[in-house]
Each structure stands twice: as C-alpha cells, then as structure tokens.
Amino acid sequence: MKLSKSMKMSALGEMAGGLAHEINNPLAIISGNANIIGNLISSENIDLPKIRFCLSKIDNTVDRISKTVRGLRLFSRDSDQDAMEPAKISTIIEDSLSLCQERFRAHGVEIRIRIDTDAQLECRPSQISQILINLLSNAFDAVESFEEKWVTVELASQSENIILRVIDSGKGIPSYIAEKVMDPFFTTKTTGKGTGLGLSISKGIAESHNGSLRLDGSMINTCFTLELPCKQPRFVKFKQGVA
Numbered sequence: 001m002k003l004s005k006s007m008k009m010s011a012l013g014e015m016a017g018g019l020a021h022e023i024n025n026p027l028a029i030i031s032g033n034a035n036i037i038g039n040l041i042s043s044e045n046i047d048l049p050k051i052r053f054c055l056s057k058i059d060n061t062v063d064r065i066s067k068t069v070r071g072l073r074l075f076s077r078d079s080d081q082d083a084m085e086p087a088k089i090s091t092i093i094e095d096s097l098s099l100c101q102e103r104f105r106a107h108g109v110e111i112r113i114r115i116d117t118d119a120q121l122e123c124r125p126s127q128i129s130q131i132l133i134n135l136l137s138n139a140f141d142a143v144e145s146f147e148e149k150w151v152t153v154e155l156a157s158q159s160e161n162i163i164l165r166v167i168d169s170g171k172g173i174p175s176y177i178a179e180k181v182m183d184p185f186f187t188t189k190t191t192g193k194g195t196g197l198g199l200s201i202s203k204g205i206a207e208s209h210n211g212s213l214r215l216d217g218s219m220i221n222t223c224f225t226l227e228l229p230c231k232q233p234r235f236v237k238f239k240q241g242v243a
C-alpha cells in the first residue's frame, strides 16, 4: 500500500532527529564506562566489583540500542504481505517506545506506561507498531507546547481482547475537528509535518485485525483506544460432500 509507505516515511522523517539521540546517548554511556574500566585496570589494586558494575552498565546499554534497532526494523518493514503471527503486545509497545522516548524526554514530555497484561496477540506486529507510533507522535505534537506535558500508554486485557489506550495531557479535541480526525488527508499540521494519513491508515489496520480504533470522548484528557482480539477468528471451510 503506497499511502501506508508515505505515512511511514513522514513519521520516520519526524523521528530522525530523535533517533540520533536514541542511539548517541547510550553510545556515550558505553564509551564512558569503557574509559572507566580502562583506568581501573591500569591501577595497582584492581577493583573487580567496580569493573563488574561498569560491565553490567555496558551490557544493559547495548540492550537498549538493540531494542531501538529492533523497533526500527519492526516499524519500517514492508508488512502488507505478512501473515498474522502471535506476538507479545508488551514487547511491541517497548520496541515502539524505544524509537521515540528520547525525543519525548528531550522536550520534557513525561511518558507513563501501565501494562497490566502479558497477553499474546495474533497480529502483524509491524502494523501494530505503526498504529502506536502514530498515536504517540500525535500525542507528542499535541502536548509539546503545553505547560503540563505527559503521555500515558495503558494496556489491559478484557475477556478475549486487548485494550490499548494512548492518553495525553490535552483536554480533548473540539467536536468540529474530532469528527474529521479519522478522515484520510485531514490534518491540522503544516505541510511537511503531517500527511493526515496516520489515523485513517491506523483505523484500517485495526479493522483488518477485526478490531477498532476510536477517539474516546468519555475522558477529561484526549484518549485514543485501540481494541483488538487476541485471536483472529477462524473461518471454517466446509468440505462439499460428493453425492
């Protein structure tokens, strides 16, 4: 789907500056700890616990970079032809967040995460990541200029479904805009910043997973709710009997 690709490119473009942070900050931590180890081993009394501590920091930081790279591969793969596969939804959330959390941090936007389930979801993981990145990106754009800046990602299970909510510190969307947000090419952003395709493509993806994406007007804050069935319905094929 060409539209889906152009929306991804636009999102990646916006994230690119932030991505440098996502990688450069952990690289600085690794290099700093490698230097400390270098100094420690050249001293007379080698302090093994300190060296182990630095090594574990390096290890954790390498993990962080791997997550970012995984998130990037997940988000950018051409997934239209992918088959549905079981995936842990909390991992998809973590990998997607690792693409933008430094950007949030750099602009003072607090990210709050509440994950209450380790449910497996039968899905095209790359597409679910695409929905999430767009919701996070929209939330970021909405709150960036506010005094109170936060975005909450909530994940819960309800019977056979998962409910994923992205809530931001905005106070809802005025009704004349709210009724159009899911329309293709509807955007309030300047040219080059938004294509207006994010939510309409995301809604299409949710529906192709037999789920829904909606703007939830029942809260004080702006909230988008993605609801997806953990298992995709099976279509039973009947064998035709030969008379």
Ligand SMILES: Nc1ncnc2c1ncn2[C@@H]1O[C@H](COP(=O)(O)OP(=O)(O)OP(=O)(O)O)[C@@H](O)[C@H]1O
Pocket: 007, 010, 011, 134, 138, 139, 142, 168, 170, 172, 173, 177, 181, 182, 186, 187, 188, 189, 193, 194, 195, 196, 197, 198, 199, 200, 222
């Ligand atoms: N969390 C939000 N708070 C306020 N307005 C929002 C929020 N999310 C979406 N909107 C509104 O809905 C419009 C459409 O969003 P959509 O994600 O479809 O496109 P876009 O963000 O403008 O561009 P694109 O996602 O293609 O880069 C946005 O331009 C904005 O006006």
Ligand SMILES: [Mg+2]
Pocket: 134, 137, 138, 194, 198, 199
């Ligand atoms: Mg968008």
